[in-house]
Structures are given as C-alpha cells and as structure tokens.
Amino acid sequence: xxxxxxxxxxxxxxxxxxxxxxxxxxxxxxxxxxxxxxxxxxxxxxxxxxxxxxxxxxxxxxxxxxxxxxxxxxxxxxxxxxxxxxxxxxxxxxxxxxxxxxxxxxxxxxxxxxxxxxxxxxxxx
Amino acid sequence: xxxxxxxxxxxxxxxxxxxxxxxxxxxxxxxxxxxxxxxxxxxxxxxxxxxxxxxxxxxxxxxxxxxxxxxxxxxxxxxxxxxxxxxxxxxxxxxxxxxxxxxxxxxxxxxxxxxxxxxxxxxxxxxxxxxxxxxxxxxxxxxx
Numbered sequence: 637x638x639x640x641x642x643x644x645x646x647x648x649x650x651x652x653x654x655x656x657x658x659x660x661x662x663x664x665x666x667x668x669x670x671x672x673x674x675x676x677x678x679x680x681x682x683x684x685x686x687x688x689x690x691x692x693x694x695x696x697x698x699x700x701x702x703x704x705x706x707x708x709x710x711x712x713x714x715x716x717x718x719x720x721x722x723x724x725x726x727x728x729x730x731x732x733x734x735x736x737x738x739x740x741x742x743x744x745x746x747x748x749x750x751x752x753x754x755x756x757x758x759x760x761x
Numbered sequence: 762x763x764x765x766x767x768x769x770x771x772x773x774x775x776x777x778x779x780x781x782x783x784x785x786x787x788x789x790x791x792x793x794x795x796x797x798x799x800x801x802x803x804x805x806x807x808x809x810x811x812x813x814x815x816x817x818x819x820x821x822x823x824x825x826x827x828x829x830x831x832x833x834x835x836x837x838x839x840x841x842x843x844x845x846x847x848x849x850x851x852x853x854x855x856x857x858x859x860x861x862x863x864x865x866x867x868x869x870x871x872x873x874x875x876x877x878x879x880x881x882x883x884x885x886x887x888x889x890x891x892x893x894x895x896x897x898x899x900x901x902x903x904x905x
Contacts, residue, residue, distance in 0.1 A: 662855060664855040664856075666854055672847060677820065678819070704814060709810060711805070
C-alpha cells in the first residue's frame with residue numbers, strides 16, 4: 637500500500653503559467669479494515685473539489701479562488717490555486733467504498749479494504 | 762499597483778528584524794516580511810485604500826484553537842494543530858502534515874484601528890481585516 641500510494645504523478649511544467657498549481661500535503665493512515673487519507677486544501681469550496689477513481693487511480697483536483705480582491709493597492713502575487721494529486725490504489729481497496737468529506741480546509745478520504753483481505757479468525761472444530 | 766512575490770536567497774538576511782534592514786529601512790520594500798516563506802503558516806498581506814487584510818492558511822484547526830493578538834503594530838497568529846483523533850489505532854503510511862503549535866508575527870505596514878479589527882475563519886483560511894487609522898488613510902484635497 638505504502639509504495640503504491642507514494643507514486644504521486646504530477647507534472648508542473650504542463651500547467652499554464654497564469655495559475656498556481658499546488659500539490660497538497662497528505663497524511664495516509666492504515667487501520668485494521670480501512671485507509672484514511674487526509675489532504676490539506678485550504679480555502680476551497682466543497683463544490684469545487686473533484687475526487688475521481690479511474691482504473692485504480694484516485695485523483696483529487698481542486699480549484700480554490702484567490703485570497704484577495706483585485707482592487708488592492710499593494711499586494712504580492714495572489715492567484716487562484718489549483719490543487720492536484722494522484723494516488724494509485726492497491727488491490728486490497730474496494731473502490732466502491734470510497735468516501736470523502738471536507739472540513740476546516742482538510743479533505744478526508746476513507747476507503748475500506750476488500751472483504752477477502754480482512755483478517756479472519758478460524759474456529760477449530 | 763501589484764507586487765509579484767519573488768523569493769530570493771537573501772530572504773533571511775532581509776527579514777524585518779535583521780540588523781541590515783533596521784539600519785537601512787528605506788532600502789527595502791514595505792512588505793519584505795512576506796518573504797519569510799519557511800515559516801508556518803503561509804501568510805499573505807494586501808493593502809487596500811482604507812484597510813489591510815492578512816490571510817493565513819491554517820487548515821485543520823478549529824477556530825477555538827487559534828489566538829490572535831495585536832500589539833504595537835505587530836499582529837501575532839498562534840495556535841495548535843492537534844493530531845486527528847482517529848490516528849490512535851493506526852499505522853502511518855505517510856505523514857507530510859505537521860501537528861503541534863505554531864506562532865507567527867506580522868509587522869503591519871500602517872497604523873490600524875485596533876478596536877475595529879475583525880477576523881473570520883472559513884475552510885482553513887483565516888482572514889484578518891484591519892481598518893487603517895484615520896491619520897494614514899488617503900485623503901482627497903480640494904483645490905480652492
């Protein structure tokens with residue numbers, strides 16, 4: 637799981653220069669029967685977050701607006717931000733069990749392990 | 762007028778508290794403190810005609826855990842990001858997000874009305890609005 641998850645494919649050079657493209661920082665935790673992925677995406681609206689699973693690849697794309705209105709008399713570079721990060725899903729993840737919630741600027745994705753990969757106790761007859 | 766943020770290798774030397782900048786303040790742009798990008802959290806400051814806005818990206822922190830202090834033209838944002846509760850019985854496969862306390866001070870470019878400062882927190886972004894003091898607000902002068 638770890639190895640697969642670390643494959644973050646991101647090609648900054650292909651982004652247009654008018655937008656700030658960012659790779660959100662991520663935490664990944666494994667629990668007994670599931671995985672929890674947490675991404676820092678401050679300043680986005682829930683509606684602008686897209687979580688997609690295609691061919692065992694989970695992609696998170698977010699468009700966050702700029703922080704300031706344009707009529708400031710003095711400010712630094714402040715452009716809308718595009719967040720993007722990709723994860724390859726391991727075989728033991730059930731793609732139908734993926735859930736996502738956005739709170740306090742953190743996107744929390746949970747995914748369950750497939751039944752056949754869960755530890756099973758075998759009774760001695 | 763827009764300024765483009767361009768970090769340089771001199772960012773540390775030219776911080777507002779460095780001796781060189783205190784000796785020759787006129788040589789440096791007023792917003793040079795924003796150059797300190799290695800500090801947490803990311804902070805951006807904009808000056809408007811009658812107010813200053815400070816924006817800090819502090820995702821994952823409930824507003825009860827954030828403290829704002831304004832003293833003598835210096836704004837301090839401090840707080841703590843606690844590790845998530847569901848982290849108890851789990852194995853970390855990757856940890857890029859940092860947890861713990863933080864504090865950052867921002868020197869304001871103009872005098873502000875301390876009583877009228879407002880702050881709001883939404884989706885991990887803290888926005889502090891500081892109205893300028895009457896004395897530093899731009900005024901139009903009528904020619905008689």
